[in-house]
Amino acid sequence: MSKHRYAARVRALEMSGIRKLFDAGGPDAINLGIGQPDFDTPDHIKEAAIAAIRAGKTGYTPNAGIPELREAICAKFERENNLTFRPEQILVTAGGSEALHLVMQALVDPGDRVLFPDPGFVSYAALAAIAGGQPVGVPLDETLHIDVEQAKELMDGARLFVLNSPANPTGAVESEESIRALVEYADDHGVTIVTDEVYEHFIYEKKHVSAAHFGDDVITINATSKTYAMTGWRIGYIAAPEEHIPEYLKVHQYAQACATSISQYAALAAYTGDQGEVARMREEYRARRDLLYSGLSGLGLKFPRPEGAFYAFVPMGRNLIDKAIEGGIIIVPGEAFGSRAPDYARLSYATSRENLSRAVGRLAALVE
Numbered sequence: 001m002s003k004h005r006y007a008a009r010v011r012a013l014e015m016s017g018i019r020k021l022f023d024a025g026g027p028d029a030i031n032l033g034i035g036q037p038d039f040d041t042p043d044h045i046k047e048a049a050i051a052a053i054r055a056g057k058t059g060y061t062p063n064a065g066i067p068e069l070r071e072a073i074c075a076k077f078e079r080e081n082n083l084t085f086r087p088e089q090i091l092v093t094a095g096g097s098e099a100l101h102l103v104m105q106a107l108v109d110p111g112d113r114v115l116f117p118d119p120g121f122v123s124y125a126a127l128a129a130i131a132g133g134q135p136v137g138v139p140l141d142e143t144l145h146i147d148v149e150q151a152k153e154l155m156d157g158a159r160l161f162v163l164n165s166p167a168n169p170t171g172a173v174e175s176e177e178s179i180r181a182l183v184e185y186a187d188d189h190g191v192t193i194v195t196d197e198v199y200e201h202f203i204y205e206k207k208h209v210s211a212a213h214f215g216d217d218v219i220t221i222n223a224t225s226k227t228y229a230m231t232g233w234r235i236g237y238i239a240a241p242e243e244h245i246p247e248y249l250k251v252h253q254y255a256q257a258c259a260t261s262i263s264q265y266a267a268l269a270a271y272t273g274d275q276g277e278v279a280r281m282r283e284e285y286r287a288r289r290d291l292l293y294s295g296l297s298g299l300g301l302k303f304p305r306p307e308g309a310f311y312a313f314v315p316m317g318r319n320l321i322d323k324a325i326e327g328g329i330i331i332v333p334g335e336a337f338g339s340r341a342p343d344y345a346r347l348s349y350a351t352s353r354e355n356l357s358r359a360v361g362r363l364a365a366l367v368e
């Protein structure tokens, strides 16, 4: 028996199925496995970080984030989401990931049920389990949207419901009607809504609707990571009723102290500066979405046209998924995202149009 002992709740966790894939494929592999923008961070954001370093802004910041950034996030909510928050309601974190972790740590007691879409973003179940909660996947309908009626049934007695629109891995955007129905039902049944809106700017036809419009017990999570192509800078935030913030802050100050000072100044430039790059990235993702959707449809693969984020979730079947990966097209099998979609694969279109065309060409040779 090994002398090394680990906590049962961590030992029981699996490594993310996506990370494992980073090592797959030879030099000729086409990578559609990655969940991050392939764009570079816009220059004015980089310049703000460089200026912060030069100005010696390299020490700890207030635990909740620099006041200017918390204010800029409130202004962003006003401008983009028509929601009013005060800086005291904002906590700046090390990416959306830390924000999700803090919420689970502060709100989930052992055994509490935490609901999230299944298939869904890999971290929800893991973070709920790390908090001692019981992760419960909520099924999607055949269009890959949350099945609202089943979600309501599962909500009775639950502690949290994690909403994610636009969604990873499905690319689905929930309708205002569904979001309103879920939030109102949660409100009536004492379930707190956690809404993960990190892909809000990458929607191609519909409109983004923030869940916080429809209830008081709603926690909004967002990040600069996807919107401004800043995954490595590690800036996210929580916006919540003011009395929540000290609870999150307790975990944050002991585990993290503060988000990186330099990145906070970069995020300040992102939220207060020119938003043109975001629109340009959205238009490029749209063109790629169209290219991939028509390419795969042309091969006879049938799936709902992705509405947002930068993923297509495609029922390819296990055989074709395996052949694709063996054939040097890196895609993520559905089981990485939960238990309900083993025959699907997530194809990320956060890569060049040229790569997408090559991937469709290679797949054509594999489809019987």
Ligand SMILES: Cc1ncc(COP(=O)(O)O)c(C=O)c1O
Residues within 6 Å of the ligand: 035, 094, 095, 096, 097, 098, 121, 164, 167, 168, 196, 198, 223, 224, 225, 226, 231, 235, 236
């Ligand atoms: C739905 C969703 N939420 C949150 C995150 C985490 O983002 P961050 O890099 O800001 O921690 C991701 C990253 O892939 C995501 O897809």
